[in-house]
Amino acid sequence: MLSTKTGNQFELEPRISGVDESLKNELSKQGIFTTSLQELYNWGRTRSLWPLNFGLACCAIEMIATTMARYDLARFGAEVFRPSPRQADLMIVAGTVTKKMAPQVVRLYNQMPEPKYVISMGACAISGGPFKQGYNVLKGIDRYIPVDVYIPGCPPRPEALIDAFMELQKKIDAQPLTGTHRPRHLNADQPSEFVVPQFGQHDLEPTRNPAIWTPPLVQISQTGTDESGSN
Amino acid sequence: MSAAIHPAAPFHLEPMIEPGKEQLLEVSMGPQHPSTHGVFRMNVVLDGERVVRLKPVFGYLHRNHEKIAENETYLGSMPYTDRLDYMCPLTNNWAYALAVEQLAGIQVPERAEYLRVITGELTRLQNHACLIGFLLQDMGASGTPLMYAFRQREIILDLFEALTGARMMCNYMRFGGCRVDLPAGWLDQAKKVVADIPRFLDEYERLLVSNEILMDRTQDVGVLSHELAVSAGISGPMARASGVDYDIRKVDHYSIYDRFSFRVPLGSHGDVYDRFMVRVLEMRESVSILQQAMRDIPEGPIVDPKTKIRGFRPKPGEAYGRIEAPKGELGFYLVSDGSPNPYRYRVRPPSLVNLTVLEDLCLGRNVADIVVILGSIDIVMGEVDR
Amino acid sequence: MNLEAIKSEIEANVPGCRLEMVDNPSPSGQHSLLLDAQHAAAVAVYLRDAADLRFDFCSNVTGIDWPGKELSQKVKVRKLVDGVEQEVDEVRTTTIPGSLEVVYHLYSVEKKHGPITLRLRTQDRDTGVHLPSLTPIWRSAELQEREIFDLFGVVFDGHPDLRRLLMWDDFQDHPMRRDYVDPDDYEYEPTAHDAVLQRANQHRSEEEGR
Numbered sequence: 001m002l003s004t005k006t007g008n009q010f011e012l013e014p015r016i017s018g019v020d021e022s023l024k025n026e027l028s029k030q031g032i033f034t035t036s037l038q039e040l041y042n043w044g045r046t047r048s049l050w051p052l053n054f055g056l057a058c059c060a061i062e063m064i065a066t067t068m069a070r071y072d073l074a075r076f077g078a079e080v081f082r083p084s085p086r087q088a089d090l091m092i093v094a095g096t097v098t099k100k101m102a103p104q105v106v107r108l109y110n111q112m113p114e115p116k117y118v119i120s121m122g123a124c125a126i127s128g129g130p131f132k133q134g135y136n137v138l139k140g141i142d143r144y145i146p147v148d149v150y151i152p153g154c155p156p157r158p159e160a161l162i163d164a165f166m167e168l169q170k171k172i173d174a175q176p177l178t179g180t181h182r183p184r185h186l187n188a189d190q191p192s193e194f195v196v197p198q199f200g201q202h203d204l205e206p207t208r209n210p211a212i213w214t215p216p217l218v219q220i221s222q223t224g225t226d227e228s229g230s231n
Numbered sequence: 232m233s234a235a236i237h238p239a240a241p242f243h244l245e246p247m248i249e250p251g252k253e254q255l256l257e258v259s260m261g262p263q264h265p266s267t268h269g270v271f272r273m274n275v276v277l278d279g280e281r282v283v284r285l286k287p288v289f290g291y292l293h294r295n296h297e298k299i300a301e302n303e304t305y306l307g308s309m310p311y312t313d314r315l316d317y318m319c320p321l322t323n324n325w326a327y328a329l330a331v332e333q334l335a336g337i338q339v340p341e342r343a344e345y346l347r348v349i350t351g352e353l354t355r356l357q358n359h360a361c362l363i364g365f366l367l368q369d370m371g372a373s374g375t376p377l378m379y380a381f382r383q384r385e386i387i388l389d390l391f392e393a394l395t396g397a398r399m400m401c402n403y404m405r406f407g408g409c410r411v412d413l414p415a416g417w418l419d420q421a422k423k424v425v426a427d428i429p430r431f432l433d434e435y436e437r438l439l440v441s442n443e444i445l446m447d448r449t450q451d452v453g454v455l456s457h458e459l460a461v462s463a464g465i466s467g468p469m470a471r472a473s474g475v476d477y478d479i480r481k482v483d484h485y486s487i488y489d490r491f492s493f494r495v496p497l498g499s500h501g502d503v504y505d506r507f508m509v510r511v512l513e514m515r516e517s518v519s520i521l522q523q524a525m526r527d528i529p530e531g532p533i534v535d536p537k538t539k540i541r542g543f544r545p546k547p548g549e550a551y552g553r554i555e556a557p558k559g560e561l562g563f564y565l566v567s568d569g570s571p572n573p574y575r576y577r578v579r580p581p582s583l584v585n586l587t588v589l590e591d592l593c594l595g596r597n598v599a600d601i602v603v604i605l606g607s608i609d610i611v612m613g614e615v616d617r
Numbered sequence: 618m619n620l621e622a623i624k625s626e627i628e629a630n631v632p633g634c635r636l637e638m639v640d641n642p643s644p645s646g647q648h649s650l651l652l653d654a655q656h657a658a659a660v661a662v663y664l665r666d667a668a669d670l671r672f673d674f675c676s677n678v679t680g681i682d683w684p685g686k687e688l689s690q691k692v693k694v695r696k697l698v699d700g701v702e703q704e705v706d707e708v709r710t711t712t713i714p715g716s717l718e719v720v721y722h723l724y725s726v727e728k729k730h731g732p733i734t735l736r737l738r739t740q741d742r743d744t745g746v747h748l749p750s751l752t753p754i755w756r757s758a759e760l761q762e763r764e765i766f767d768l769f770g771v772v773f774d775g776h777p778d779l780r781r782l783l784m785w786d787d788f789q790d791h792p793m794r795r796d797y798v799d800p801d802d803y804e805y806e807p808t809a810h811d812a813v814l815q816r817a818n819q820h821r822s823e824e825e826g827r
Contacts, residue, residue, distance in 0.1 A: 043628050053265050057292055057613055058317035058399065060269070068381035098616075100785050101270055101291040104262055128309065133302065134295030135799050136784065155399060158640040169496040201789040203800035215820060289760075290783035298793060336644030460674050461726050464757020477674075477726045548643025551677065551722050551732060562680050564722070567643065579677040579722075584757050616783060 040178045045089075045115065046077070046169040052088035052112065053081040058096025059122035062155040063094045071158035076165055085111040090168070092161075093147075096124035097138045099204050103196050108191040109145045114185030117172070119164055120147045123154045130154065143208040145194055204226055258598075262291045266369040266602045269612030273589075273601070280597045285590040289583070292616040300576035305331055305543055305565075308576065313400040315578060316614040318361060319354045321391070324404035326457040329485060330552030330563035331406045335545035337538055343408035344487045346530040349421070350391070350403065351554075352524070356428065357384040358557040359468075359510040359517075360435070366433060366507065366606035367439065370448055376439060383431050387449070390421055393530050406543065408534030418525060425521045432514055440511065449503035453592040453604035456501060463587045467559025468513060469608060472498035472505035479555035485582045486554075491523045503607040544571050551579075558582055578617055582610040620648050623670065623733065630667070631659050638822060639736060641642070654748055657737055661754045664723065664733070675755035680765035682794045684742070685715035686687035715742045717771050721751065721758070734807075739771060742794075750776035759810040768793035774790075 024034055055063055056182045066073045067081065082088040085108045097105055109118070120141055123129030128139035141147065148171060151164045175183045194212065197204040208215075263271035270291035276284040296315065300308040312327045314318035323345055332339065339347075357380075364380035388398040394417055395401040395410070403410050439445060455465070460473040467526045470477060480488040496512035498505030521598050549568045553562035559581025566575035585608050624636050627650075634656035639649045652660055664672045689710045696705045717739045724731030739746045750773035752758045760782060762773045767781040770791035781788065790797055801816060809817050 054263060055296075056270055058314055061317055061399065064377075065385070067383060068385070069378050070382070070385045093484045096292065096294050098291060098293055100293065100783075101262060104291075108263055130314070131294040131296075131299065133299050133799075135298070135797070136290075136295055139802060157398070199785045199787045201787060203802060207800075207802045254694060290781075290785070293783040295679055295792070306638070333645040334643050459756070463759075464675055464755065466676075475726060482729050509786075528792040546643055548641050548645065549647065550641075550645035551647060551734070552645075560676060562677055562722075564677055564720070575679070575681045577677070577679045583760055587756060587760050 013083055015022045036099050037174075041177065042173045042175060047174045048077045048079070048090050048119070049090045049165075049172075050109070051081050051085045051090040051092050051167070052085055054091055054093065054108070056093070056097065056101065059094035059124070059155045062158055063092060063121065063161060066158040066161045066224075071162065073162065073165065076169070077160065078165065085109075086113065088112055089115065090117045090119065092119045092121050093125040093141045094121040096129060097141045098134075098136045099138050100136060102141075102144060102196065102204060105141060106144045106194060106196045110196070114192050115183060116147075116192070117168060118145055118147045118174075118186075119149045119151065119161075119168060121151045121153075121161060121164070122156060123152060126150050126152065138204075141215075144197060144212045145209075158225065233491040233561075254278065260601070261288075266606070268365065268610055269603065271610065271612055271615070273605075275593075275598070277598065280599075282593045282596055282598065282601060285593050285601070287586060287589055290616055294613075294617065296617040297576050297578065301572060301574070304571045305545070305573060306540070308573075309404070310400065310402045313402055314580075314613055315580070315617060316524065316556065316558060316561070316582070316611045317357045317399060318611055319557050320399055320401050321350045321354045321403055322554065323561065324402065325351055326472075326552065326554045326561045328404040328406055328555060329554060329564050330550055330565050331545070333552045334548065334565050334567060335406065335543075335552035337407045338533050338535055339408055339486075340535055341487075341529050342412075342531040343533045343562070345403065345524050346409045346413070347486060347529070348488070348491075349521060350394070350401075352521050353387050353421075355557045356514055356517045356521075357387045359402065360384060362606075362609050363435070363439065363507065363510060366603070367445070368393055369602045369606045370445070372437055372444075372594065376435070379431070379435060379438070383428070388425055390417070390424060393420070394419055405534055405538075405540075407538035408532070412533050422587070424526055425518060425525065428518050430517075432511075436511060436577075442506070445507075446504065448599075449507060450502070451608070452503045452596065452600050453607065454500060454502045455588060455592060459588060459591065460501070464584045465559070465588065466581055467555070467557070467585070467609075468509045469506055469559065469585050471495065471587045472509045473501035474499055477613050479553060479560055483553070488520075490527070491520045493520050503603055506607040506609075542571065544569060549575075553579065556581060558611065558614070561614075578614075580614040580617060582608075582614045583616075586610060586615065620650065620733065626667070626670075627660055627663055631656060631663050634776070647732060647734055647738050651736045651738065653736060656693075657735075657749050658751065658754065661735075661751050664735075665705055665754055669728075671725045671727045672731065673755075674724045674726045675721055675751070675757045676724050676732065677681060677720075678751075678758050678761035678765065679723040680718045680771060680793065681718040681720065682742075682769060683715050683718060684795045686713045687711070688713065708752060714740075716740065717742060717746060717769050717770060719748060719762075725754075742770075746770055747772045747774055750779075751773055752776050757821040765793070770794070 027034055065071060091109060098105050120126050123142050124131060128137050132139050149164045151160050151161055177224045183190055195209055197206060256277045258275050258277060260275055261267040262270040272288040274286045274288060275282055305409055309324060310328060312323040315323045360380040360383055364377035364568045367376040372539060383575050383580060391401055392398050393414060395403045455473045457474045460470045474497055475495055493516045498509050545567045547567055549566040551562055551564045553560050561581055562579035564577040565573050568574040592604050624638060625732055628636060635653045637651040641648045664670055669736060687710050689708050692709050693704050693708050694707045695702055705715050719737045721735040722732045737748050739748055748771055750762055753775060762776055763779060763782040765771050766773060767783055768791055773779055803820060
């Protein structure tokens with residue numbers, strides 16, 4: 001049900017310890033633990049992801065419910081929701097992003113220090129959701145900022161948000177420290193700040209960030225009709 | 232025209248600056264701020280800590296609900312009403328169903344009315360509890376009252392999920408009744424939940440009502456006078472805290488509220504503490520209404536068998552229907568031209584109209600008081616911006 | 618709450634005002650009064666302050682867009698055709714100018730009666746869009762009239778702070794009007810049809826031509 005971004009062919013690499021398993025077990029019985037730097041580094045990052053206090057609409061209420069006593073998100077490491085983007089690792093975009101709000105969302109994302117991740121929660125943040133006909137609705141936050149995990153639902157249940165959180169943790173666990181697939185914060189060639197849209201006279205300018213999002217071309221059948229029979 | 236300006240509505244306010252102390256700072260609170268209850272922005276001009284001017288900026292959640300409704304059928308807009316005041320989806324549904332029933336002259340059977348009252352009052356309970364929780368979180372009691380409120384809210388949402396299929400976004404009312412009848416055992420479970428709520432309210436009150444910090448921070452803060460409340464169209468618990476004796480359940484006699492005996496709490500000072508206490512007392516009255524409704528609910532159909540669902544085309548005309556939503560007067564104004572889609576669909580949002588007086592309440596107060604006053608107005612941005 | 622009686626009372630007490638009853642055929646029975654722009658404020662003050670009416674609570678202010686209509690009629694006209702006078706069918710088009718309408722719903726907190734519906738209409742939809750603001754009389758109209766200015770384009774004279782409410786300040790159009798065209802921003806629909814399919818075809822040819 002959940003999916004990670006399939007834009008670049010990201011393959012989850014198996015964990016490398018560099019040490020033989022039986023030797024590991026022997027040593028651990030003597031109180032000596034062996035691991036690789038990648039495992040240790042990623043373990044520290046995934047178990048203490050601090051989200052930004054950023055709820056936009058109805059999904060924010062389900063996000064708050066996820067942090068409350070019944071579906072406690074704090075046990076996954078999201079102990080505090082930071083009010084300042086400078087102190088947050090994760091931005092959960094929960095709710096409809098309107099065109100009036102979009103520049104502020106991108107500015108907040110730019111202000112977050114690397115490594116930073118984005119969870120797009122709810123149908124509205126993925127693609128505009130039920131309000132996609134609206135003139136003021138941005139059809140998905142991934143038009144301006146890169147998204148790591150999408151959660152469908154309107155609103156998604158708190159369990160779905162926890163599942164997405166765990167999915168993100170798995171994704172971060174598999175990020176290598178070196179090589180071509182290394183994450184953005186270790187790669188000086190990849191940008192970590194993105195262009196902030198400006199208010200135009202009829203729409204935002206630019207309407208999308210071409211480096212991040214290209215409109216998916218619709219599958220048009222040969223005969224040119226769709227299932228409803230109209231042409 | 233100046234004679235027509237209401238004396239209690241002074242909106243050309245002089246800035247309160249003492250001569251020689253002109254160190255003004257303009258700050259933008261929001262749209263991302265821990266205490267703005269959603270994406271709401273206030274441009275505040277400060278003299279030190281005191282507020283000199285405050286201009287709210289709206290529109291960060293303007294989702295074009297009214298324009299979308301012009302392209303949808305009447306029933307197709309029902310799920311969108313869930314997303315207006317997203318803390319209380321069921322009362323939004325009810326207000327819309329009521330407006331359409333007035334437009335088309337549809338009668339609602341008895342059992343459906345009782346179901347509407349039961350779900351509506353449960354919604355009011357969890358809304359007031361969560362609001363108090365959010366108000367206290369903004370004041371700095373980081374989390375504890377909110378945890379208690381959400382614990383209770385989850386129990387009520389379990390009931391909603393068993394009945395309608397969804398925790399929020401229930402999409403439960405239809406024109407002429409409700410969508411689905413009670414499953415077996417729901418009423419007994421609901422009676423148990425409601426029997427347990429007074430214990431929760433006792434605990435909540437013991438924790439909060441005589442709390443020294445709460446009283447210090449909320450008494451005589453954000454005083455709203457009776458005249459300004461009426462002139463500015465304030466409704467709901469915020470108006471009743473200022474002594475305005477107007478509860479739409481008692482005035483319009485809509486649905487079957489005439490059969491239940493309940494009181495309407497009124498405040499006398501109009502400050503934040505009164506708004507807080509009015510909501511605490513209203514929760515008790517909701518429990519009383521729930522107990523009466525669950526005792527008296529009859530058997531029968533839940534929707535009028537004669538109503539048309541497919542091809543619903545009300546005759547040309549218009550109607551304005553309103554209910555006492557937990558936040559105030561929620562009204563829907565519908566203009567029909569005989570087609571399946573409404574010609575004009577308008578939501579009268581209580582949160583937006585209640586925000587008219589935000590500047591008046593905050594002037595001369597400290598920045599910290601803005602947060603408390605905004606919390607006591609009880610806004611949800613889905614409703615303010617639609 | 619007889620609207621006819623209220624209408625005669627207002628006409629008796631506010632000299633010069635021109636009121637019109639607008640009938641509401643739906644079962645709700647909420648008929649309305651159409652006011653003229655010149656005397657609207659005086660009528661509003663009377664409704665608010667009269668001892669037996671006391672409509673002190675303006676609950677809802679709505680804007681409605683009625684675009685202009687073109688009616689074409691076939692008329693028989695005597696004309697010279699090839700030198701012979703004949704009766705010929707001619708099509709005559711009459712344009713009914715559109716207008717923007719503002720509807721006020723009033724209640725009384727003191728007397729607990731209501732609603733009474735007032736309507737104001739602009740002259741047309743281009744330049745004659747000025748209406749008197751009723752904010753000095755009922756403060757609750759302040760934000761709602763700003764919204765109507767933003768989304769419909771009605772200019773309220775006498776409003777203390779007339780700016781856009783929901784859209785950003787540089788925005789040029791009035792989106793709730795019936796002839797507003799949405800900006801084209803690549804709406805993606807998995808099973809596209811009708812207008813969305815046409816636009817997707819257009820985008821595809823643009824992308825391929827690039």
